[in-house]
Amino acid sequence: MPRRSAFLSVFDRLLSAHGPQHWWPGETPFEVMVGAVLTQNTAWSNVERAIVALKENAALDPECLLAAAPATVARWIRPAGYFNVKAKRLRNFCRWYLKQGGYDVLARRETGALRHGLLSVNGIGPETADDILLYAFERPVFVIDAYTRRLFSRLGMCEADAGYEPLRAAVEQALARELTRSRGAGRAVWKRNSVPLYNEYHALIVAHAKRSCRARPLCQDCCLAGICPGRQ
DNA sequence: ACCCAGGGTCATA
DNA sequence: TATGACCATGGG
Structure with missing residues (x-):
């Protein structure tokens, strides 16, 4: 089982390693x-x-x-x-x-x-x-993709073959718990923060995968952050 | 010449 | 329900 602030911790490390991504790349x-x-x-x-x-x-x-x-x-x-x-x-x-x-x-x-x-x-x-x-609709939905599953499973935070819906629900619930506790204010704060958090989190996971260790075997950002997914 | 990429559907067993 | 085939271009 992941420790209590695992998902927020990974988010913070991704953010400090890669910086804000400002997704989605599209004008409308x-x-x-x-x-x-x-x-x-x-x-x-x-x-x-x-x-x-x-x-x-x-x-x-x-x-x-x-x-x-x-x-x-x-x-x-x-x-x-x-x-x-x-x-x-x-x-x-x-x-x-x-x-x-x-x-x-x-x-x-x-x-x-x-x-x-x-x-x-x-x-x-x-x-x-x-x-x-x-x-496009700014709804609080955590996007799961192949990178997400790979990163979280390598960090021991989910099963490698976790299904889409179970993983999405687990991540959303874990983040809700972590955020309401660590930033201490309850449901209203969570609802205000979940969309920008999900937005940035998924963007960071993709950015992280693109800058993975295939391109840079000793890449400082992700390896020093302790979250390098490497390559299969 | 390989392998992979910000998936999803359809046919088969 | 669980695999496998299929779709197709462009970059490393």
Whole structure:
């Protein structure tokens, strides 16, 4: 079992090692949503090219994406890989998004219902849905990805094969306990702090993975911080 | 020439 | 329910 402030401690060490990340890299909520789909199992540098292409074609917009032929969208997003699959997924998402009434309507929905709706779209799985919930709708949802599971399991804070939902619930509950105790004020403070904490935490885990020991065998930041995940 | 990347779906047993 | 195949580009 992790010690009582394990998750906050790791957060503090990641923050001092890598600095604030200011995520998500995207100018509008809709750009965040598109990026969340495009980055599925794909390096962000490739996603950026695809988003630039969408902007150049004035297509970073749900109506435009739906109006364009799937093959055309696939051509625009080609650098992001899996372009046929992702063109279809973007289409599914835009259809749902507009049918629901767009951002302002969705933003009024309760988090659980919004999450359920996102997951009903073919091509939106738990991580993509949670990226959208946290970074486009600012909901208190801790995003789990392969890096997160790897880091926490190597630190002995979860099982290596922990399922998505159990791990998410465990991390959220642990952080809630740690934060309400260590910063001492109870539920109101927790609710105010959880979104920026989750935002920065996930961003830091990704930044940490990108700067891992493959690139720098003796990298000072993560190894000195005692949280270097290394490589498989 | 490898391996990996900010997943998810579908078919099979 | 639990694996495996599949999707595809670009950088190290």
